[in-house]
Amino acid sequence: MTKNVIEVKSLVKKYGDFTAVDNISFSIKKGEIFAFLGPNGAGKTTTVEIMECLKSLTAGSVNILGYDIKKDEMKVKQKIGVLPQDFNAFEWLTVYENIDYFAQMYPKHLDVDSLVEMLSLEHKRDVLFKDLSGGLKQRVGIAISLVNDPEIVFLDEPSTGLDPKARRDVWDAVKKLKKQGKTVFLTTHYMDEAHYLAGRVCVLHNGHIIAEGTPEDLINRYGGGNMLIIRECDGHTRNELIKSIPDCKVEGNDILVELEEGNGMKSMSDAISIINANGLTCEELYVKKATLEDVFLNLTGDKLVEGGK
Amino acid sequence: MSRISTDLKYSFIETFNDKTNIAIFFIFPTILFLLLGNVLGGLGSQLPNNAASGMNYFDFLLPGILAIFITMTGAQMAAGTIVNYRKSGVFRKLATTPISNMEWIAARIVMWTILTLLSLAVAIFAAWLIIGIHPNINLISLLLMVAGTALFVGFGILVANFIKNEGAAFTVTMGTAFLLTLVSGTFIPVETMPWFLQYLTKISPLTYLSEGLRSSMITGNTGNAVTDLLIVAGLGILLFGVGVALFDWKED
Ligand SMILES: Nc1ncnc2c1ncn2[C@@H]1O[C@H](COP(=O)(O)OP(=O)(O)OP(=O)(O)O)[C@@H](O)[C@H]1O
Numbered sequence A: 001m002t003k004n005v006i007e008v009k010s011l012v013k014k015y016g017d018f019t020a021v022d023n024i025s026f027s028i029k030k031g032e033i034f035a036f037l038g039p040n041g042a043g044k045t046t047t048v049e050i051m052e053c054l055k056s057l058t059a060g061s062v063n064i065l066g067y068d069i070k071k072d073e074m075k076v077k078q079k080i081g082v083l084p085q086d087f088n089a090f091e092w093l094t095v096y097e098n099i100d101y102f103a104q105m106y107p108k109h110l111d112v113d114s115l116v117e118m119l120s121l122e123h124k125r126d127v128l129f130k131d132l133s134g135g136l137k138q139r140v141g142i143a144i145s146l147v148n149d150p151e152i153v154f155l156d157e158p159s160t161g162l163d164p165k166a167r168r169d170v171w172d173a174v175k176k177l178k179k180q181g182k183t184v185f186l187t188t189h190y191m192d193e194a195h196y197l198a199g200r201v202c203v204l205h206n207g208h209i210i211a212e213g214t215p216e217d218l219i220n221r222y223g224g225g226n227m228l229i230i231r232e233c234d235g236h237t238r239n240e241l242i243k244s245i246p247d248c249k250v251e252g253n254d255i256l257v258e259l260e261e262g263n264g265m266k267s268m269s270d271a272i273s274i275i276n277a278n279g280l281t282c283e284e285l286y287v288k289k290a291t292l293e294d295v296f297l298n299l300t301g302d303k304l305v306e307g308g309k
Numbered sequence B: 001m002s003r004i005s006t007d008l009k010y011s012f013i014e015t016f017n018d019k020t021n022i023a024i025f026f027i028f029p030t031i032l033f034l035l036l037g038n039v040l041g042g043l044g045s046q047l048p049n050n051a052a053s054g055m056n057y058f059d060f061l062l063p064g065i066l067a068i069f070i071t072m073t074g075a076q077m078a079a080g081t082i083v084n085y086r087k088s089g090v091f092r093k094l095a096t097t098p099i100s101n102m103e104w105i106a107a108r109i110v111m112w113t114i115l116t117l118l119s120l121a122v123a124i125f126a127a128w129l130i131i132g133i134h135p136n137i138n139l140i141s142l143l144l145m146v147a148g149t150a151l152f153v154g155f156g157i158l159v160a161n162f163i164k165n166e167g168a169a170f171t172v173t174m175g176t177a178f179l180l181t182l183v184s185g186t187f188i189p190v191e192t193m194p195w196f197l198q199y200l201t202k203i204s205p206l207t208y209l210s211e212g213l214r215s216s217m218i219t220g221n222t223g224n225a226v227t228d229l230l231i232v233a234g235l236g237i238l239l240f241g242v243g244v245a246l247f248d249w250k251e252d
C-alpha cells in the first residue's frame, strides 16, 4: 500500500463572489503521473497554485507529503518543484545561469550541469533565455523545477503553444521523471497529452471534478464506444442505410454507426452487406475509436451522469 | 544569506548581459556630465557669492543634477524591474521557491543603490578627469546620496504596487521625477513659481536631497546638510517602509 503524497479535501476557492474551484477532493499516490484535464477556466491553475502555496484557499484542506500547506509552507516549498503556467525565467540570464540561480535558492540542490544534460540543453547552455524557442524555454522550466530534487513536480500546461516536435520533447522529459520515481501533477487541455502521459486523469469542468480514472477506464465508461463511419454517401445510400440501421446517426453526408461493445464485428458486417447487396456507394468506411475528447464531449455537452452509457 | 547574495550576483550579471545597459548606466551619464560641464562650466558670472573659490557654474549645479539623477534612476529601476518580473511570471516562479519577497527586495535595494551610485561615480570621475570639475564629495554628501537612492527606490516599489503596466509605471515615475525636478530649485528659482508649486517644493524629498547636497558640497554648511540628511533619511524610511510592506509577489 503506497501512501498518498497529495491529499485534497473539499477544496473551495472563491474570487469574490465567483467560485473557481467548487468543493473538490482527490488524492495522489507516490510515483503517479496524475493529470487535471479541463478547458480554459476550468480551475486547473487555481487548484495547482493553491497546492504550490501561491494562492490561499477559501475552504477545505490540502496536505502535501504529510504537511498542511497552511502551516508548513516552507517545508512544502522545499520538497516540490513547479513549472508555472506561461513560465518565464530571467530573460537576460543564460540557461546555465538561470538554473544555477534557482538551484542556489535551496540549501540542497542538484548539480546544474547534470540537469542541463538531463533535459538535453547542452547545446543551449550559454544562450540567453530570451533567445530560446518556446519548447526550449519549457525544458529550461522543467530543469529549474527539478533543482531541489523534488518529490512532487507540478507542471501547469507544459506543452501549450508548442509545435509537435517540441511537445514530444516535453513529453519525453515527463516520462523521464516517471522513471525516476517522481510524482507528477500535470494540467492540460490536450486530451492526447493526458492519455499519453497520465496514469490517472481527473476531468475538471467549471470548478467541479466530473470524472476520474485511468484514461482507458474513462474512455470505456464515457467515451460512447467505437464508431463506424461511412463517409460521403450519396442520398440514395443514406436513405437505404437509415432504413436498415435504425440506430445510426447522420452527420452531413456521413453515416455514423455506434458499435456495440463486444459485438462490433456484427454491426460492421451488417453495414457492409447492406452496401454490397444494394450496390450503394460511399467514399470510405472506417472505425473511429473513442478518445478522451469524446469523454469530455459526452460529459460536458450531453451532461452524462455517473456510470456512462 | 546565500539566497540574497545569489540574487545580488545574478541581478548584476542580468543587467550587464544586456550591453545596452552599459550605455544607459555609464556612457550616457558620462556624456551628459561632460556636455553640461563644458557648456555650464563657462558661465562663471552666474555663480553666487557664497560659493567656494575655484568653482564654476557646473560645480554649483552639480548637487542638483546628482539629486535629479538619483530620483530618476532609483525610481525607474525599481518600478521597471518589479512590473516587468510580475508581468513575465518571474515572480510567480520565485514565489514557489524558498526565497521570500523580503529577501528578494533586500537584495535588489542593495543592487539598485550600488548601480545608481556606481553610475554617478563613473560620470563624476570622467568629468573630473577630462574637464576638471570640482565634485567636493564628502561623507555627508555620500550618505545623502545613499539615503536619497533608497528613498526613490522605495518610491519606485510603491508605484509598482499599484501600477501593473510597464508604460504606465514609466510615465508615473518619470512624470513625478520631472515635476519634483521643476520645483527643486535647481534650474528655476522657487520664488518665481505659483504658490502651489512652492508648497510642493516644501514637501518634495528631492528639494531636501539637493539642498543637502548643495550645503555639503558647495557652501560647506554641515549643520544644514545634516538636517537635510535626517529629513531625507526619515522620508526614505517612511516611503520605503510603506513600499516594502505593500510589496507582494503572490497574486491571490
Ligand atoms: N485572480 C483572479 N481573480 C478573479 N478570477 C480569477 C482569478 N484567477 C482566475 N480566475 C477565474 O477563475 C477561473 C479558473 O481559472 P484558472 O486559471 O484556474 O483556470 P484554468 O483551468 O487554469 O484555465 P486555463 O486553461 O485557461 O489556464 C476562471 O474563470 C478565471 O477567470
Ligand SMILES: [Mg+2]
Binding pocket: A044, A045, A046, A085, A156, A157
Ligand atoms: Mg491554467
